[in-house]
Amino acid sequence: MSNQSQKPSVNIGVQKEYEENSLFRNLCYGLEEEGIPYQFFLSDDKNVHKLANDAANESRLNVGVGIGDQDNIIIQHKKLNIDQPFLEKKVDEDFQAKIMGSNAARLVKGIPIKDIPLEDEYSRNSIPEQKREDIVKEINKANDTAKNTTTTKINKETNNETKEEKPVNQAQNAEINSDDVERITKLVLEALKDS
Template sequence: MSNQSQKPSVNIGVQKEYEKNSLFRNLCYGLEEEGIPFQYFISEDSDIHKLANDAANESRLNVGISIGDQNNIIIQHKKLDIDQPFIEKRIDEDFQAKIMGSNAARLVKGIPIKDIPLEDEYSRNSIPDQKRANTNKTTNTAKNTAKNKTTEKTKAIESNEASNQAKEEKINAEEVEKITQLVIEALKNN
């Protein structure tokens, strides 16, 4: 039975060598961002399944987490079997640990969990300065090429319009000349 004197929180069982690990800190950040309180305890236990199960059983929120054993993180619910945790994943990146913390909080809240990508969305969006310069240069070249093509098309259209206008003027001039000749002849005949 869980200790009812504790405040409602997610319990985290941490293997001793992970106490100062950045994965542990980021796991806690994920819980904090979701607004779920947590408590942790340091353990010498090498079985992280048992550690997660013990943490869940002691949590008033029925959710426990364990971290250790080659960067494995387990999220466990009190009602699940010890060998069938809610999530068990080997984590190599800090951002993944943060998502695991967020997912533990989401389990408490009863809302959908987040996928754990292999690559951080922020690192995908950050381009080193040299690549950014090359990308900008390529983008500017593409823009200039498009602008030149547009200018060429505009000139061709304007040239075509001018040619059509000249043809129309030539036709109009010829018609005016014919009409003038007809009027002159008609006047002579009168």
């Protein structure tokens, strides 16, 4: 029987060994990002389908999630059969658990769910390490050139007859050449294109 005194939230049934698990934390992050509150309970039950079903039946939003049993996450709606949940996925990565949390929230909102890719979008779009090193070298070279130019400019100013005392912040006065900026930008774009 549903506890109507609790606040409207998605309920999460968690096998005890998953309480400190990063998958559980990321599932909660996904719900939070979508703005849906959640509550959880710990259980010794090894049947994740039952955990998800119990969670859905206790939720005032009619949506429950079960997590456990070798990284299995099940999103269940109160009106669905226990053996035919809304979404079931064995997750291998934290980002997948976060998307599952987001999808549970989206079920509550009645909006389309997100696909769960095998690879994290961030790592898929990141620049390979060697190209990152090349870009950093170019940036450092451009900074060194700018500092040398500034030092030369300062030396010329101090050799003038007026010899004004001016506090100099080299980082502030360093000007990176527009050719350097263009070269670095091309390197970044090429690296992203190749990844």
